[in-house]
Amino acid sequence: DLYNFRFIRPDTKVYGIIGKPVGHSKSPLLFNASFKSVGLNAVYLHFLVDDVEKFFNTYSSIDLASGCSCTIPHKEVALKCMDEINPIAKKIGAINNIVRRPDGTLIAFNTDYIGAISAIEDGLRELNGAIPAGASPLSGKLFVVLGAGGAGKSLAYGAAQMGARVVVANRTFERAKELAEKVGGQAMTLAEAEHFHPEDGMVLANTTSVGMKPDTGETPLAKHALKHYCLVFDAIYTPKDTRLLQEAKESGAIIVYGTEMLIRQGFEQYKNFTGLPAPEQMFRQLMEKHA
Ligand code: ATR
Numbered sequence: 001d002l003y004n005f006r007f008i009r010p011d012t013k014v015y016g017i018i019g020k021p022v023g024h025s026k027s028p029l030l031f032n033a034s035f036k037s038v039g040l041n042a043v044y045l046h047f048l049v050d051d052v053e054k055f056f057n058t059y060s061s062i063d064l065a066s067g068c069s070c071t072i073p074h075k076e077v078a079l080k081c082m083d084e085i086n087p088i089a090k091k092i093g094a095i096n097n098i099v100r101r102p103d104g105t106l107i108a109f110n111t112d113y114i115g116a117i118s119a120i121e122d123g124l125r126e127l128n129g130a131i132p133a134g135a136s137p138l139s140g141k142l143f144v145v146l147g148a149g150g151a152g153k154s155l156a157y158g159a160a161q162m163g164a165r166v167v168v169a170n171r172t173f174e175r176a177k178e179l180a181e182k183v184g185g186q187a188m189t190l191a192e193a194e195h196f197h198p199e200d201g202m203v204l205a206n207t208t209s210v211g212m213k214p215d216t217g218e219t220p221l222a223k224h225a226l227k228h229y230c231l232v233f234d235a236i237y238t239p240k241d242t243r244l245l246q247e248a249k250e251s252g253a254i255i256v257y258g259t260e261m262l263i264r265q266g267f268e269q270y271k272n273f274t275g276l277p278a279p280e281q282m283f284r285q286l287m288e289k290h291a
Contacts, residue, residue: 008043014064015273016045018055018078019071023048027069030266030286034279042066042274049074056081060104067099067273075150082108088161091182092153097269109272112151113158115265116233120203121162123231123254139163142199144229146190146220147207148175151235155205156183164203169193171208193221197228204248205233211242219243226251234258263287 031044089110166185232248237258
């Protein structure tokens with residue numbers, strides 16, 4: 001019961017996820033259940049898309065089309081098919097959420113970085129208690145991003161936007177340098193990050209793929225370095241409990257799971273699509289049930 005076609009009418013809003021492959025995506029399940037729970041006349045489908053430009057040319061002319069999510073390998077290519085792009089998404093160079101306005105124009109967002117940053121902010125609030133309304137608990141924090149790929153960019157731009165002092169640490173120094181310059185931060189290698197602790201209470205975000213294969217015992221930052229961090233986030237979500245997060249917990253840090261980024265980026269997409277707050281509890285339950 002992934003799609004409920006019995007209720008599709010000429011005025012039903014059609015959403016979907018474009019990707020290649022795309023069949024494995026659980027987004028249709030999450031969005032369709034959410035739409036149904038609040039009685040929205042909308043459906044969310046899988047769109048297997050090869051030629052992104054051709055797809056959007058057609059898509060922007062279909063009145064039923066209301067918005068779509070965008071996954072691998074289209075997050076960057078889709079940028080050039082948009083009429084308007086959220087400024088941070090433009091800087092990151094990747095989009096994952098597209099809304100079709102009634103006049104047929106397409107506006108794009110990147111909700112990945114919002115998902116990660118909001119989860120980290122909530123973790124810091126848990127630690128520090130209330131802070132002035134409107135201020136980010138990341139403001140002024142030393143924020144170390146491990147990795148300089150797509151996810152690294154999202155975290156670095158997101159943290160910089162919240163007023164954090166950003167450090168990019170990457171295996172390949174040149175890539176760290178390039179990203180650090182763009183966000184007004186500092187660059188170093190992963191090896192240097194092991195001995196980098198100008199102060200305590202720093203924030204760490206791993207966006208490298210190190211830790212995805214638990215049997216290798218690999219971790220992106222040695223345990224002795226973790227005691228200088230008050231919060232550690234890992235973008236890896238399979239496995240959920242990476243060695244990095246386990247050791248961070250043992251070192252006394254607050255930990256933020258990669259699954260939080262995944263769930264929260266979905267909330268943001270739902271908000272952009274419908275203008276309504278996401279049914280968060282239902283989203284969480286479905287994610288858990290179908291993990
Ligand atoms: P994503 O879009 O998920 O960020 P990516 O763009 O391929 O993926 O980036 C992968 C990141 O993981 C890079 O920062 C990469 O470091 P390099 O720039 O040096 O390639 C990092 N990475 C991957 N495997 C690694 C390993 N074995 N050790 C350290 N870093 C690694």
